[in-house]
Amino acid sequence: QEARQIPQRLLFYKPYMSKGIADRILLEQDLHKALENHEFHLVYQPQVNLKTGSIESVEALVRWHHPMRGFVSPELFIPIAEESGLIIPLGEWILETACKQAKIWEQEGLPPFKVAVNLSLGQLFQQDLVEMVEAILVRTKLQPEFLQLEITESMTMNIDQMTQLLHELKALGIQIAVDDFGTGYSSLSYLKDFPIDCLKIDRTFVRNVPLNPNDEALVSMIISMAKHLRLKVVAEGIEEVEQLAFLSDGGCDYIQGYLFSKPISPKEISETFSDLHDHVRVILTRLRHTDDFTI
Ligand code: C2E
Numbered sequence: 001q002e003a004r005q006i007p008q009r010l011l012f013y014k015p016y017m018s019k020g021i022a023d024r025i026l027l028e029q030d031l032h033k034a035l036e037n038h039e040f041h042l043v044y045q046p047q048v049n050l051k052t053g054s055i056e057s058v059e060a061l062v063r064w065h066h067p068m069r070g071f072v073s074p075e076l077f078i079p080i081a082e083e084s085g086l087i088i089p090l091g092e093w094i095l096e097t098a099c100k101q102a103k104i105w106e107q108e109g110l111p112p113f114k115v116a117v118n119l120s121l122g123q124l125f126q127q128d129l130v131e132m133v134e135a136i137l138v139r140t141k142l143q144p145e146f147l148q149l150e151i152t153e154s155m156t157m158n159i160d161q162m163t164q165l166l167h168e169l170k171a172l173g174i175q176i177a178v179d180d181f182g183t184g185y186s187s188l189s190y191l192k193d194f195p196i197d198c199l200k201i202d203r204t205f206v207r208n209v210p211l212n213p214n215d216e217a218l219v220s221m222i223i224s225m226a227k228h229l230r231l232k233v234v235a236e237g238i239e240e241v242e243q244l245a246f247l248s249d250g251g252c253d254y255i256q257g258y259l260f261s262k263p264i265s266p267k268e269i270s271e272t273f274s275d276l277h278d279h280v281r282v283i284l285t286r287l288r289h290t291d292d293f294t295i
């Protein structure tokens with residue numbers, strides 16, 4: 001098996017290929033071995049409920065430690081995994097690992113919080129997706145209300161099929177969030193039909209808030225639309241107190257970003273959970289000049 005892979009790599013490389021393409025082919029080959037070689041792990045980033053000041057969920061984010069290259073960004077390898085079909089076994093591994101971890105935190109006695117797991121487009125087209133999610137919930141014994149799946153809007157999705165799929169997923173008792181909201185091109189009309197719980201405002205919109213009036217207008221509009229549709233709103237990529245202040249005033253429900261915490265290891269979540277919580281409350285208390293988290 002191993003011996004067959006090396007000449008195949010050489011065969012793939014043609015001098016006319018740009019370095020980028022050749023590199024991508026090599027990366028794809030390595031990706032195929034990465035799962036069995038245990039080169040992936042997950043990190044988790046807290047999402048804070050602004051009203052209560054508590055960490056209500058954590059988003060699982062995959063990391064690939066390549067033996068030669070070191071850290072490879074998911075922005076780079078997830079699309080390759082999608083195109084090569086590897087996203088199916090990788091996606092299953094991610095979901096199972098995150099659910100297992102959520103159960104471990106529960107058993108460790110941490111306060112209850114959800115785990116949010118990204119689904120990529122290829123997984124949405126996976127025939128047995130619903131069965132797979134259900135089987136993982138059964139295997140890991142995680143209660144479904146503690147799992148949130150993040151899906152992205154996409155041009156390629158058929159609204160009827162997607163609505164059907166989301167209804168089947170919701171029937172398992174899990175939560176569904178639309179990730180990177182506003183960056184896709186699909187029609188807004190799906191929002192009223194989709195059985196979703198939450199919208200995540202993409203980082204590109206909050207990046208220039210509160211400086212850029214156009215971005216401010218967009219963010220405010222997304223929040224107000226979400227309220228009308230009775231959806232929760234998460235803003236991601238919050239790094240500055242000024243951004244937090246704008247979103248908090250605007251009625252955003254949840255915040256995720258470096259301001260509160262970078263994505264961290266499961267061990268760090270376990271060991272620093274109460275410190276993290278204190279850190280969040282200090283920031284929110286300063287912001288509001290009150291430590292009453294029920295208002
Ligand atoms: P995403 O799902 O929108 O995840 C949020 C990204 O924003 C993460 O990048 C996170 O580390 C980053 N982020 C969060 N707060 C801040 C902040 O305050 N400042 C900055 N500069 N960045 C912040 P990451 O982990 O590199 O992931 C990038 C994208 O790769 C994800 O975007 C998602 O689309 C994809 N991805 C990551 N993990 C998974 C996974 O397990 N499965 C799938 N299907 N896709 C994943």
Ligand code: MG
Nearest residue numbers: 059118150179
């Ligand atoms: Mg996400």
Ligand code: MG
Nearest residue numbers: 179180200236
């Ligand atoms: Mg996002």
Ligand code: MG
Nearest residue numbers: 179180202203
């Ligand atoms: Mg994103």
